[in-house]
Amino acid sequence: MxxxxxxxxxxxxxxxxxxxxxxxxxxxxxxxxxxxxxxxxxxxxxxxxxxxxxxxxxxxxxxxxxxxxxxxxxxxxxxxxxxxxxxxxxxxxxxxGVCGAHLACMAGSNVGVLGITNEPPGRMVKELGDYYHSSAYSEKLRKATDLFQEGAKEELLNVANSLIDSGADVILFACTGFSTIRLKEYFEQQLSVPVVDLVExxxxxxxxxxxxx
The missing domain is CATH 3.40.50.1860 (Rossmann fold)
Structure with a gap:
């Protein structure tokens, strides 16, 4: 258990x-x-x-x-x-974070971290090592409770696309709240790169x- x-x-x-x-x-x-x-x-x-x-x-x-x-x-x-x-x-x-970082390293070589904080989690970045590419967040979505706002998924999709445009070949979530709103399922319909969900x-x-x- x-x-x-x-x-x-x-x-x-x-x-x-x-x-x-x-x-x-x-x-x-x-x-x-x-x-x-x-x-x-x-x-x-x-x-x-x-x-x-x-x-x-x-x-x-x-x-x-x-x-x-x-x-x-x-x-x-x-x-x-x-x-x-x-x-x-x-x-x-x-x-x-550690679990997600290790899985992301198997999915791509330039990991884009999508989160809700100014900086990505330090331990996550350390685990990614040379695989870490960049990170991004939305100013509109800064707390887990913000993720239930209307239009949150669309906003996060725009941020994810900015990471991909900058060279990321895999998206790693840096917020478990993304799982609660089933963001990966939405992204998989919109993005062509692998997406790593922390709960998975x-x-x-x-x-x-x-x-x-």
């Missing part, structure tokens, strides 16, 4: 369980999902990330000790508290860990 940690606080059961549902649809991953408290806008800058780190670590401990999950994934592009959580528990801990990337990594176990 995979424990999914969401960093967007929500009472909406559909939103909360969207990542787990998609992982099950995509790769038959059985999971349980919990979110951290008091962060309705998720993680979108350094301050919100620092605020989230201790909450994530405590939730990881709870998932191991009380829910008895076999491994955990932090379903956030920034991989917040990844090292801290790995040090705090005795089971494998994945991070959405976590599902693939989960499969590998499960088979290894």
């Amino acid at each position: 995979l424990g999914i940690i969401r960093v967007l606080t929500t009472d909406d059961e559909n939103v909360l369980h969207e990542h787990g549902k998609k992982m099950n649809e995509y790769a038959k991953v059985d999971s349980v999902t919990h979110c951290i408290a008091d962060q309705p806008n998720g993680i979108y800058d350094d301050e919100s990330e620092q605020k989230a780190i201790p909450k994530i670590v405590e939730l990881a401990k709870k998932m191991e000790e009380e829910l008895k999950v076999d491994f955990i994934t932090i379903s956030c592009a920034a991989d917040p508290a990844l090292d801290e959580s790995r040090a705090a528990v005795n089971i494998p801990v994945l991070g959405a 990337a976590q599902a693939i990594a989960s499969q590998l860990i499960r088979k290894k176990a």
Whole structure:
């Protein structure tokens, strides 16, 4: 059983369980999902990330000790508290950004990172190494909750096309909220380059860990 940690606080059961549902649809991953408290806008800058780190670590401990999950994934592009959580528990801990970066490196050689922050997640860029090409975002869409606005997908498509025009040969999402709005499915109808969804990337990594176990 995979424990999914969401960093967007929500009472909406559909939103909360969207990542787990998609992982099950995509790769038959059985999971349980919990979110951290008091962060309705998720993680979108350094301050919100620092605020989230201790909450994530405590939730990881709870998932191991009380829910008895076999491994955990932090379903956030920034991989917040990844090292801290790995040090705090005795089971494998994945991070959405790292999983996505490794998959993107197999899909292309010039990775364009599409996100909602001024800079792409540092850990993601580090994992991409020489495969990192460029990053972009929309000024209109800066928080996960902004993605539910009318016209958000079209806006993000324009940004993705700007990355491709600059030389990117694969698009890597740097926001798991893109999975919630099913952005990859929309992009695949519009773009000719591979698109890496972070939730799907976590599902693939989960499969590998499960088979290894």
